[in-house]
Amino acid sequence: METMRERFAATAGELLDSDPRLAVVLADIGVDGFAGAAARHPDRVVNVGIREQLMIGVAGGLALTGLRPVVHTFAAFLVERPWEQVKLDLVHQGVGAVLVSAGGSYDWPAGGRTHMSPGDVALLDTLPGWTVHVPGHPDEAETLLRHAAADGDGLVYLRLSAHRNEHPVDVRPGRFTVVREGRRGVVLAVGPMLDAVLAATETLDVTVLYAATVRPFDAEGLRAATGERADVVLVEPYLAGTSVLAAHEALADRPHRVLALGVPKAEHRQYGSIPEHLAAYGLDGSGLHTRIAGFLR
Amino acid sequence: MTTETPSRYGFADLPGLMGLMTGDEKHGPAATSTLDALWVLHDRVLRVSPATADAQDRDRFLLSKGHGPMAYYAVLAAKGFLAAEVLPSFGSYDSPLGHHPDRLLVPGVEIASGSLGHGLPLAVGTALGLRAQGLTDPAVWVLIGDAEFDEGSNHEALAFAGAAGLDRLHAVVIDNSSATHGWSGGIARRFEVEGWSTETVDGRDHEALYRAFTAPHPGRPHAVVARVEPKNS
Numbered sequence: 001m002e003t004m005r006e007r008f009a010a011t012a013g014e015l016l017d018s019d020p021r022l023a024v025v026l027a028d029i030g031v032d033g034f035a036g037a038a039a040r041h042p043d044r045v046v047n048v049g050i051r052e053q054l055m056i057g058v059a060g061g062l063a064l065t066g067l068r069p070v071v072h073t074f075a076a077f078l079v080e081r082p083w084e085q086v087k088l089d090l091v092h093q094g095v096g097a098v099l100v101s102a103g104g105s106y107d108w109p110a111g112g113r114t115h116m117s118p119g120d121v122a123l124l125d126t127l128p129g130w131t132v133h134v135p136g137h138p139d140e141a142e143t144l145l146r147h148a149a150a151d152g153d154g155l156v157y158l159r160l161s162a163h164r165n166e167h168p169v170d171v172r173p174g175r176f177t178v179v180r181e182g183r184r185g186v187v188l189a190v191g192p193m194l195d196a197v198l199a200a201t202e203t204l205d206v207t208v209l210y211a212a213t214v215r216p217f218d219a220e221g222l223r224a225a226t227g228e229r230a231d232v233v234l235v236e237p238y239l240a241g242t243s244v245l246a247a248h249e250a251l252a253d254r255p256h257r258v259l260a261l262g263v264p265k266a267e268h269r270q271y272g273s274i275p276e277h278l279a280a281y282g283l284d285g286s287g288l289h290t291r292i293a294g295f296l297r
Numbered sequence: 298m299t300t301e302t303p304s305r306y307g308f309a310d311l312p313g314l315m316g317l318m319t320g321d322e323k324h325g326p327a328a329t330s331t332l333d334a335l336w337v338l339h340d341r342v343l344r345v346s347p348a349t350a351d352a353q354d355r356d357r358f359l360l361s362k363g364h365g366p367m368a369y370y371a372v373l374a375a376k377g378f379l380a381a382e383v384l385p386s387f388g389s390y391d392s393p394l395g396h397h398p399d400r401l402l403v404p405g406v407e408i409a410s411g412s413l414g415h416g417l418p419l420a421v422g423t424a425l426g427l428r429a430q431g432l433t434d435p436a437v438w439v440l441i442g443d444a445e446f447d448e449g450s451n452h453e454a455l456a457f458a459g460a461a462g463l464d465r466l467h468a469v470v471i472d473n474s475s476a477t478h479g480w481s482g483g484i485a486r487r488f489e490v491e492g493w494s495t496e497t498v499d500g501r502d503h504e505a506l507y508r509a510f511t512a513p514h515p516g517r518p519h520a521v522v523a524r525v526e527p528k529n530s
Contacts, residue, residue, distance in 0.1 A: 061422015
């Protein structure tokens with residue numbers, strides 16, 4: 001089955017052909033996917049070697065000359081390791097970039113903690129101006145990448161994962177999509193969590209919203225879906241509670257309750273597989289059903 | 298704030314301009330250590346002026362060592378990028394002149410700096426970006442300090458720049474012996490082994506600085522180590 005990362009490399013390579021403003025920056029990870037593009041555009045596909053601080057600094061420098069950098073590696077090395085570069089070489093310089101991560105929170109459980117980055121979106125929340133896309137399917141990843149590449153000089157984070165839904169949603173960047181309607185509360189499924197949320201809520205009378213873009217947070221979409229009963233469950237594939245503040249702000253003028261589900265902060269010194277980790281975090285269908293049904297009783 | 302009239306200031310005026318700025322005396326040594334190198338660059342080497350501060354084919358000067366920017370602001374004022382009347386506002390709430398410079402507030406300032414180790418990587422990206430757009434003429438200059446050179450991010454950048462043969466990239470290292478553990482064999486050695494062209498000169502000697510800044514370095518990036526009196530001397 002095609003992964004989001006494969007689609008990303010193919011689409012970015014195509015965009016390099018058509019948009020002379022685009023440049024790709026890599027740090028040895030994902031280089032094979034760009035071999036053809038690098039041969040066609042040697043000056044706009046830059047592999048800096050295993051140097052993640054430089055990778056972000058280079059992106060900042062490229063942007064200062066007017067190019068639109070697309071930067072790709074695992075989330076832990078893209079956001080966390082060069083964190084001060086993200087803050088200073090992009091945001092503080094007043095320039096934009098498209099950061100495209102892979103690996104996310106639990107994509108390679110056998111790899112352990114060093115390759116897990118459940119805090120990436122929460123970290124970006126400490127800085128102004130970021131658009132954060134969390135696609136749940138390669139088709140959505142392509143749509144959102146094309147949007148990000150053309151998004152002026154904006155700061156965009158595109159979070160790709162090996163965890164995906166069976167079918168794509170026809171996403172509109174920045175808008176939540178109503179997938180199912182009900183009366184006893186709203187469950188917001190972010191990116192790859194949609195299939196499990198649909199399974200978990202099959203027997204519940206709830207509205208299911210889908211978010212492939214979480215920043216800016218579609219406050220209007222959430223408000224429209226909550227109606228009279230503002231009971232909201234957030235189901236996110238990264239740190240639990242990441243979007244709680246955004247949900248509270250969206251519903252600040254009405255009584256509401258929020259249950260935040262996601263990856264726990266505790267270190268999981270367990271290896272294994274993605275399904276095993278989702279079950280351990282209570283993010284599989286049955287775990288979600290128990291917690292959502294309990295909250296919305 | 299910018300002016301297109303020719304500068305009426307020379308090197309002898311810089312101490313007076315710097316004297317207009319108060320409040321960051323602890324960075325005095327850091328400021329004066331860069332004074333001669335900044336002047337020679339802006340007076341005789343860089344092809345950029347207030348009129349071309351936004352031109353795509355201008356030379357770029359990135360002050361990575363953002364601490365103690367008094368000499369930098371004084372040179373920018375002398376060259377007409379900002380009005381000398383602004384200098385006394387240094388560090389005040391509404392001033393464009395902070396104790397670390399901000400590119401969004403001062404014309405001619407290419408990067409916002411202060412945290413060490415960001416300028417050289419940004420300069421590498423700038424050189425790559427210009428080359429990718431076919432702009433092979435503009436030079437990219439970055440100024441760092443010898444203690445700033447401790448930062449690992451600089452070593453990521455200099456190794457890559459040497460391997461990539463970024464011959465429009467230039468680094469000026471102000472060496473006032475302020476690095477805690479020093480650099481055995483001298484800083485230039487670190488650049489040399491990564492394929493850079495290097496010169497080490499007296500950082501107070503304007504002719505020596507000029508010759509080092511303008512030395513040919515085909516196919517290689519170029520580093521000039523400007524040695525000045527030790528920080529605490």
